[in-house]
Amino acid sequence: MKWASLCLACIIMAMSIALYHAQQTFFAAGPLSNDVIVVIPSGVGLEKIANLLKDEEVISDVLIFQLGARYTKRARNLKAGEFLFPATASMDAVIKILEQGKAVTYSVTIPEGKTSREIIDILLSDQNLSGEISVIPEEGSLLPETYQYVRGGTRQSVVDRMQKALIENLNELWMNRQEGLPLDSIEEALVLASIVEKETGIASERPLVAGVFINRLRLKMRLQSDPTVSYGITMGQAPLGRSLSRKDLKTPTPYNTYTIDRLPPAPITNVGRSALEAVTQPTKTKYLYFVANGKGGHSFAKNLKEHNKNVRLWRSVKMK
Numbered sequence: 001m002k003w004a005s006l007c008l009a010c011i012i013m014a015m016s017i018a019l020y021h022a023q024q025t026f027f028a029a030g031p032l033s034n035d036v037i038v039v040i041p042s043g044v045g046l047e048k049i050a051n052l053l054k055d056e057e058v059i060s061d062v063l064i065f066q067l068g069a070r071y072t073k074r075a076r077n078l079k080a081g082e083f084l085f086p087a088t089a090s091m092d093a094v095i096k097i098l099e100q101g102k103a104v105t106y107s108v109t110i111p112e113g114k115t116s117r118e119i120i121d122i123l124l125s126d127q128n129l130s131g132e133i134s135v136i137p138e139e140g141s142l143l144p145e146t147y148q149y150v151r152g153g154t155r156q157s158v159v160d161r162m163q164k165a166l167i168e169n170l171n172e173l174w175m176n177r178q179e180g181l182p183l184d185s186i187e188e189a190l191v192l193a194s195i196v197e198k199e200t201g202i203a204s205e206r207p208l209v210a211g212v213f214i215n216r217l218r219l220k221m222r223l224q225s226d227p228t229v230s231y232g233i234t235m236g237q238a239p240l241g242r243s244l245s246r247k248d249l250k251t252p253t254p255y256n257t258y259t260i261d262r263l264p265p266a267p268i269t270n271v272g273r274s275a276l277e278a279v280t281q282p283t284k285t286k287y288l289y290f291v292a293n294g295k296g297g298h299s300f301a302k303n304l305k306e307h308n309k310n311v312r313l314w315r316s317v318k319m320k
Contacts, residue, residue, distance in 0.1 A: 020214075026068040030032070030088055030090040030128070032089060035085065035087055038052060043080070047062075050066050064091065074099050078098040079101035081103030083103055084153075103150045108123065108150070109145075110273035111144055114142045114270055116138065116139050117237055119270060120159075123209055128155060133155050140270055142162040142166055143163075143166035143270070144162075169191070169273050170190060178282065181225050185284060189276070189290070191263045192213060192217075192279045194269045195223065195228060196272070196278050197269055198231075206277075206278035207283040208282075208287070215285070222257055232254065232255035233248065257289060263284040289310075291311050294313075299313070
């Protein structure tokens with residue numbers, strides 16, 4: 001009887017020691033010497049997760065990790081995804097990371113002034129995205145900016161977010177637009193913003209460029225914007241790849257603002273928020289003309305005489 005009691009006491013002591021060791025190991029610093037990213041596939045169970053983490057040296061003991069997850073009632077809360085585990089992270093910290101599901105994020109930056117075809121090409125070249133895009137979005141329906149996503153996110157989901165962002169920004173700015181603009185609809189504002197976007201890459205200059213076009217629309221002058229001519233030729237499928245000729249300026253297309261007395265029927269590119277802001281809140285000015293100044297910006301003029309002088313200066317710069 002004494003021997004039985006002694007054996008039972010030994011077993012209890014051994015279990016207590018084992019439990020204490022397991023608890024200490026569970027909360028102690030882990031074996032990782034450097035931060036590491038591990039992908040946890042969707043649909044895998046606790047045992048598979050534990051083995052993946054052990055293989056990557058995130059944890060030191062598969063059994064203790066599983067027992068700890070079950071004992072703290074978090075085993076069913078672990079998420080799939082791509083996770084960053086910091087150096088020396090304890091098993092408890094690892095479980096918290098998997099439980100919170102804050103996966104590693106990537107980003108794709110879409111520059112302003114890209115056509116829909118060019119934007120789709122950017123998304124297709126991003127190897128961290130998945131899936132195809134069956135239909136190229138309408139020109140001007142996407143808002144260029146930087147979008148965050150997790151590995152394996154679909155390209156179509158990024159397109160959907162870009163379209164939603166464009167609608168939200170355009171509606172907001174149109175609702176608060178400057179009074180008296182010669183624009184009959186929100187669609188016309190988007191078309192004009194696309195022209196402003198292509199005319200200058202300097203954000204601070206866009207409200208003034210927009211102001212010039214607003215003045216010309218009020219006076220029923222043709223906009224005479226070179227980017228509209230280029231778009232009428234290529235329809236956004238590829239860069240023109242050459243300078244415009246006099247013949248190009250005189251050749252009618254639905255987009256050529258040298259030959260039409262109105263805005264083009266649709267946007268010629270996808271616009272950023274600053275171009276939308278410029279069109280809905282243009283600078284009030286008397287300028288009617290502008291031309292490149294050779295320094296990255298433009299020279300503005302109130303009449304044709306001043307404009308022709310600026311054109312001669314620009315040509316002299318190009319000749320040097």
